Amino acid sequence: MDNAGARTGDIVREAYSARSGEYVDLFGSMASVHPSDRALVGSWADTLTGPVLDAGCGPGQWTDFLAGCGLAASGIDLVPEFVDRARARYPHLSFDLGGFETLDAATESLGGVLSWYSLIHHHPKDFRTPLAEFARVIRPGGGLLVGFFEGRAVEPFDHAATTAYRWPVVELGRELAASGFEVIETHTRTGSGYRPHGAITARRQGAG
Ligand SMILES: C[S@@+](CC[C@H](N)C(=O)[O-])C[C@H]1O[C@@H](n2cnc3c(N)ncnc32)[C@H](O)[C@@H]1O
Structure with missing residues (x-):
């Protein structure tokens, strides 16, 4: 990670650390998840085999959900309070403290990565890191699912934690394609009470 990326990581860690209790109360369980997101992640999980990483797992509710889908699931997050909370709540699962730009996992060792709203704070120029x-850790044919704030242009906005970015589905899909993924499905949803939502499922290229 370059210096700018490292600084963003520090800002993200401090911002979520300061509001970790509030985040856990509002979003830290599957009860707060929209039913269609739950269905999407569940059906995506059903297509995977092998270990899956919840990258930017927060308090770990999606990691537990993925484990409930029968996958060997683990989580990683920058925020110590979230990792402590996840370990306490889901002691049967493994959670690491750290950045997902440099993972311990061996090359092509994972069946999938879930990045549910965990790339939202990355500056667009750092997005491919x-x-x-x-792409390194997912085996060819494995899956990536990215959830994000959808918008008509790539643009920053004031998020409760720290600056986040909206992405048009097409633009984010281009980033995935340029990083070795084939876009499989795109989803968008709007409604009252939340920001426009996007999700993309993609497959690591290279499978025969
Ligand atoms: C909006 S929260 C989403 C958390 C969780 N996926 C959920 O749905 O509740 C964004 C999370 O991504 C994590 N995150 C952001 N950048 C990260 C990085 N470079 N490495 C690891 N975690 C990161 C943050 O610490 C935060 O927990």
Whole structure:
């Protein structure tokens, strides 16, 4: 990670650390998840085999959900309070403290990576750094699912934690394609009470 990326990581860590209790209360369980997101992640999980990483797992609710889908699931996050909370709540699962730009996982060792709203704070010019690492650790044919704030242009906005970015589905899909992924499905949803949502499922290229 370059200096700018490292600084963003520090800002993200401090911002979520300061509001970790509030985040856990609002979003830290599957009860707060939209039913269609749950269905999407569940059906995506059903297509995977092998270990799956919840990259930017927060308090770990999606990691537990993936494990409930029958996958060997683990999580990683920058925020110590989230990792402590995840370990306490889901002691049967493994959670690491750290950045997903440099993962411990061996090359092509994972069946999939879930990045649920965990790339939202990455500056667009740094976006391919984590994608390259996901492409390294996911085996050919494995899956990537990215959830994000959808918008008509790539643009920053004031998020409760720290600056986040909206992405048009097409633009984010281009980033994935340039990073070694084939886009499989795109989803968008709008509704009252939340920002426009996007999700993309993609497959690591290279399978025969
Ligand atoms: C909006 S929260 C989403 C958390 C979780 N995926 C969920 O759905 O509740 C964004 C999370 O991504 C994590 N994150 C952002 N950048 C990260 C990085 N470079 N490495 C690891 N975690 C990161 C943050 O610490 C935060 O927990």
